[in-house]
Amino acid sequence: MMLDNSEGYVTDDGRKIGAVVMEMKNITLRFGGVVAIKDISFDIREGEIRAIIGPNGAGKSSMLNVISGFYVPQEGEVWFHGAKRPQMRPFEVAQQGIARTFQNIALFEGMSVLDNVMTGRLSFMKTNILQQALWKGKAEAEENENREAVEKIIDFLEIQHIRKTPVSRLPYGLKKRVELARALAAEPKLLLLDEPMAGMNVEEKEDMSRFILDVNDEFGTTIALIEHDMGVVMDLSDRVVVMDYGRKIGDGTPDEVRNNQEVIDAYLGVSHD
Amino acid sequence: MGRRKRLAQTQSGAEGMVSLPALLHRNATQFGNVPAYREKEFGIWQCWTWAEAAAEIRAIALGFLELGIEKGDHIAVIGRNRPAHYWSMVAAQMVGAVPVPLYQDSVAEEMAYVLEHCGAKYVVCGDQEQVDKVVEIQENLHQVKHILYTDKRGMRKYDHAQMNALDDIKAEGSAGHARFDAELDKRIGALTYDDTCVMLYTSGTTGKPKGVVLSNRNVIESAKNSAEFDHLTRNEDILSYLPMAWVGDFIFSIGQAYWCGFCVNCPESADTMMTDLREIGPTYFFAPPRVFETQLTNVMIRMEDAGKLKQRMFHHFMAHAKKVGGQLLDGKPVGFGDRVKYALGNMLVYGPLKDTLGYGRFRVGYTAGEAIGPEIFDFYRSLGINLKQLYGQTEATVFITVQPDGEVRADTVGVPAPDVELKIDETGEIHYRSPGVFVEYFKNPDSTASTKDAEGWVATGDAGFIEESSGHLRIIDRAKDVGKMADGSMFAPKYVENKLKFYPDILEVVLFGNGKDRCVAFINIDLTAVGNWAERNNVAYGSYQELTAHPQVLETIKSHVEEVNKSVAADEMLSGCQVHRFVVLHKELDADDGEMTRTRKVRRGFVEEKFSDIIAALYDGSETVSTTTEVTYEDGRKGSISATLKIVDAPVVAAVQHKVAAE
Numbered sequence A: 001m002m003l004d005n006s007e008g009y010v011t012d013d014g015r016k017i018g019a020v021v022m023e024m025k026n027i028t029l030r031f032g033g034v035v036a037i038k039d040i041s042f043d044i045r046e047g048e049i050r051a052i053i054g055p056n057g058a059g060k061s062s063m064l065n066v067i068s069g070f071y072v073p074q075e076g077e078v079w080f081h082g083a084k085r086p087q088m089r090p091f092e093v094a095q096q097g098i099a100r101t102f103q104n105i106a107l108f109e110g111m112s113v114l115d116n117v118m119t120g121r122l123s124f125m126k127t128n129i130l131q132q133a134l135w136k137g138k139a140e141a142e143e144n145e146n147r148e149a150v151e152k153i154i155d156f157l158e159i160q161h162i163r164k165t166p167v168s169r170l171p172y173g174l175k176k177r178v179e180l181a182r183a184l185a186a187e188p189k190l191l192l193l194d195e196p197m198a199g200m201n202v203e204e205k206e207d208m209s210r211f212i213l214d215v216n217d218e219f220g221t222t223i224a225l226i227e228h229d230m231g232v233v234m235d236l237s238d239r240v241v242v243m244d245y246g247r248k249i250g251d252g253t254p255d256e257v258r259n260n261q262e263v264i265d266a267y268l269g270v271s272h273d
Numbered sequence B: 001m002g003r004r005k006r007l008a009q010t011q012s013g014a015e016g017m018v019s020l021p022a023l024l025h026r027n028a029t030q031f032g033n034v035p036a037y038r039e040k041e042f043g044i045w046q047c048w049t050w051a052e053a054a055a056e057i058r059a060i061a062l063g064f065l066e067l068g069i070e071k072g073d074h075i076a077v078i079g080r081n082r083p084a085h086y087w088s089m090v091a092a093q094m095v096g097a098v099p100v101p102l103y104q105d106s107v108a109e110e111m112a113y114v115l116e117h118c119g120a121k122y123v124v125c126g127d128q129e130q131v132d133k134v135v136e137i138q139e140n141l142h143q144v145k146h147i148l149y150t151d152k153r154g155m156r157k158y159d160h161a162q163m164n165a166l167d168d169i170k171a172e173g174s175a176g177h178a179r180f181d182a183e184l185d186k187r188i189g190a191l192t193y194d195d196t197c198v199m200l201y202t203s204g205t206t207g208k209p210k211g212v213v214l215s216n217r218n219v220i221e222s223a224k225n226s227a228e229f230d231h232l233t234r235n236e237d238i239l240s241y242l243p244m245a246w247v248g249d250f251i252f253s254i255g256q257a258y259w260c261g262f263c264v265n266c267p268e269s270a271d272t273m274m275t276d277l278r279e280i281g282p283t284y285f286f287a288p289p290r291v292f293e294t295q296l297t298n299v300m301i302r303m304e305d306a307g308k309l310k311q312r313m314f315h316h317f318m319a320h321a322k323k324v325g326g327q328l329l330d331g332k333p334v335g336f337g338d339r340v341k342y343a344l345g346n347m348l349v350y351g352p353l354k355d356t357l358g359y360g361r362f363r364v365g366y367t368a369g370e371a372i373g374p375e376i377f378d379f380y381r382s383l384g385i386n387l388k389q390l391y392g393q394t395e396a397t398v399f400i401t402v403q404p405d406g407e408v409r410a411d412t413v414g415v416p417a418p419d420v421e422l423k424i425d426e427t428g429e430i431h432y433r434s435p436g437v438f439v440e441y442f443k444n445p446d447s448t449a450s451t452k453d454a455e456g457w458v459a460t461g462d463a464g465f466i467e468e469s470s471g472h473l474r475i476i477d478r479a480k481d482v483g484k485m486a487d488g489s490m491f492a493p494k495y496v497e498n499k500l501k502f503y504p505d506i507l508e509v510v511l512f513g514n515g516k517d518r519c520v521a522f523i524n525i526d527l528t529a530v531g532n533w534a535e536r537n538n539v540a541y542g543s544y545q546e547l548t549a550h551p552q553v554l555e556t557i558k559s560h561v562e563e564v565n566k567s568v569a570a571d572e573m574l575s576g577c578q579v580h581r582f583v584v585l586h587k588e589l590d591a592d593d594g595e596m597t598r599t600r601k602v603r604r605g606f607v608e609e610k611f612s613d614i615i616a617a618l619y620d621g622s623e624t625v626s627t628t629t630e631v632t633y634e635d636g637r638k639g640s641i642s643a644t645l646k647i648v649d650a651p652v653v654a655a656v657q658h659k660v661a662a663e
Helices: A058-069 A090-095 A114-118 A129-134 A137-157 A172-185 A202-219 A230-236 A254-258 A263-269 B003-012 B018-031 B050-067 B083-095 B108-118 B128-141 B166-174 B177-190 B216-231 B246-260 B271-279 B289-304 B307-331 B338-357 B374-382 B444-451 B493-500 B525-536 B544-548 B551-569 B604-610 B612-619
Strands: A022-032 A034-045 A048-052 A075-080 A098-101 A189-193 A222-226 A239-244 A247-252 B035-039 B043-047 B074-078 B099-104 B122-125 B146-149 B163-165 B196-202 B210-215 B238-239 B261-264 B286-289 B364-367 B387-393 B398-402 B422-426 B429-433 B458-466 B474-480 B507-512 B520-527 B579-583 B624-630 B640-646
Touching: A022 A058, A034 A058, A034 A075, A034 A222, A034 A239, A034 A263, A034 B083, A048 A058, A048 A202, A048 A230, A048 B099, A058 A189, A090 A098, A090 A189, A114 A137, A129 A137, A137 A172, A137 A202, A172 A202, A189 B271, A202 A222, A202 A230, A222 B210, A230 A254, A239 A254, A239 A263, A247 A254, A247 A263, A247 B177, A263 B338, B018 B050, B018 B083, B018 B108, B018 B216, B018 B246, B035 B050, B035 B083, B035 B271, B043 B050, B050 B083, B050 B166, B050 B177, B074 B083, B074 B108, B074 B289, B074 B579, B083 B099, B083 B177, B083 B196, B083 B246, B083 B261, B083 B493, B099 B108, B099 B271, B108 B128, B108 B196, B108 B210, B122 B128, B128 B146, B146 B374, B163 B166, B163 B246, B166 B177, B166 B525, B196 B216, B196 B640, B210 B216, B216 B246, B216 B398, B238 B271, B238 B286, B246 B286, B246 B398, B261 B458, B261 B520, B286 B289, B289 B307, B289 B338, B289 B374, B289 B525, B289 B624, B307 B338, B364 B604, B422 B458, B474 B493, B493 B507, B493 B551, B520 B525, B525 B544, B525 B551, B551 B579, B579 B640, B604 B612
Parallel strands: A048 A222, A048 A239, A098 A189, A189 A222, B035 B261, B074 B099, B074 B122, B099 B196, B122 B146, B146 B163, B238 B261, B286 B364, B364 B387, B520 B579
Antiparallel strands: A022 A034, A022 A075, A239 A247, B035 B043, B196 B210, B387 B398, B422 B429, B429 B458, B458 B474, B507 B520, B624 B640
């Protein structure tokens, strides 16, 4: 694998990774006196699967929230598609083509899977409330169009059998998949996954890994993910950022990171004698 | 049908139709705008008329010609029930090739044997998973020239030198039709009534699978006879969800569908089958007993969660249905009052229930493959669902005996199907002869000779007898499984196993005792039923294994065994088959571990060998047995589980004094 080439690189399995889509420059994020992120810089390239890992409390989720625009760092700049990103409201972030899933599932529990995934299409709906209520012409056509897009995602993630099931009745692993479906419904260019495998058994993890790879492969979606499970991260990602106590202690391919002494120390601990 | 007429058909086929492509042509020209296939995709039922289907199939056949497929080549089809897979099979016939549908859940090594045996040079795969298996097999086999796949997902990164999407082949075929039209028509025209129509591998409870060669004659005659028997018309709707490699699916979804011209509906995925069943509401339906059992279990579980009023209404009217429903269906006389009450019940309970199950339009349907519990069978019939039984084999192109309307019972399998001759030999084994009798086992003349004699009689391997009062056939067991106990009385394991399996808690039973002085049994609990019971009674369990060892579970199973022993004791011929001791197994018997066939029949010999330590413990009087068992996961990896099983002694009834024959 070649790195540090502004034109991108080619992965071991032959995928072409493009130019930088998002760049974090010297990000520092503080909550009062607590420094969550300290002077971190890294980039995300088009079409790659980029992982952020680190022990508990390392600042991974904060970092993801900075990427998604939910937190605004006190210092540093976020560059997106070659322009410095201003402070944005959540729907503006969504319109830019960024979608995410949450560590603690955030679905509408009482609604069916189909309706939940349909909410992911919100930014594609242009008709107003009155048109929707009358259900004439434009509103109906729009619903059909969006339903079709949603059905393709349902098919892709193999959740046809629970299409009409209320989310509250689903097991955890399937809820995670529904959340991914909703994020995909927004047709994101950059997909942020916050611990997509947390709390899953081995089989569910394998399924989820396959879906993440397939999303990246089929739709060319750039994916940034946070994950605890080292095995999964190393198998999935093209490049990995390692954080510890808010600092970046490693950045590179899974192999480089695995052999980085500082990373090993952070994960396994250092003897004090 | 007289022999003269049968001979007259030799040249021309049934009504001049000698092949499935010929039937397709007839359907497409005579009623081209009638639905032929439906498949639910992206949440909507997509539909193809006979004319559209014929065009699709022709395009695939043209693509096959472009690939260079020769007459006599074998084309394996591995995938779930989808129109494209059925079309590939008929397209294969068009170009003179032989379609070989395979079980899609076979692991690579099982598939390797079949692929090598039939020498398939071309394989149609449903998805990436199947392609991966074929690619893995190809590493050692080097015989497959080209792989085609229907679902493009995940396929982009593969080396496409010997691989294509079926859609792309179809498009190429259509584009090049000017070059291939003449050749294709020539090949379709050259098909005869005795050409091979399809080759189906029997899963076989012993030994390697055998390739059963069925001719156009076998398939078309069987389809025609059975369709006439049940008055099937062009207006039927069926749901195709059973494995495509199974002869039943081939006859229902291709043979009868093409003969009658009815519509084949394919579910969205395996998991949505029940929802799709309800949406389609088939008029003609086929399912193994297991499907009916599962549905009934689900109904009962859901009724337990229903409100008091609904529960009372359900039980009240179901009791009435049990009394008169079956008689009404058989056209027997029923009093006016009972009829009125049944009609009311139909409005309040039966109708809505049938609708929920997907049987609202059910006109005729069959269950076969295994014995069905009498309570289950009667439950459906009492609702007015015309469920019947048949007895068949791959070698017979399904039909050996069928139950005519009005003569339906849970304990028989009916009278000989049209054109079928039946005889029972001195050992009790059933033999038959019919136009559906297979041509041969592929590349296996020895087996062919030992199964089919010179006059065309086929040995079924099943023991049975014809009931004198009704002329119906009753099956006792597999002929080779019927044995003798040490005291010389008859050992027929299936008889006892089925009685036990009729309890919803029990999924599978294997009885041992051939040559021994008493019988012992392995039992598998049904996780759905027992798990539900555990939930309602606050019984905590961490795993399947833990649940199987729960004292209350063992107690319940013991009570079932006790009841069955009582009923077995009442049968003087089989009273020796009572279960003296049993264990509840710590794992489900599984086809992936070789313990069952892909059609879910227990491989008795294999199980006996694999669990020989447990059997020994059952006979030597120990109270527990510790064992380690190898298991295969779905992805082919192997692991092992260890457990200590408790052996339970079941009460037996002293055998009824054997009547002393006049000596």
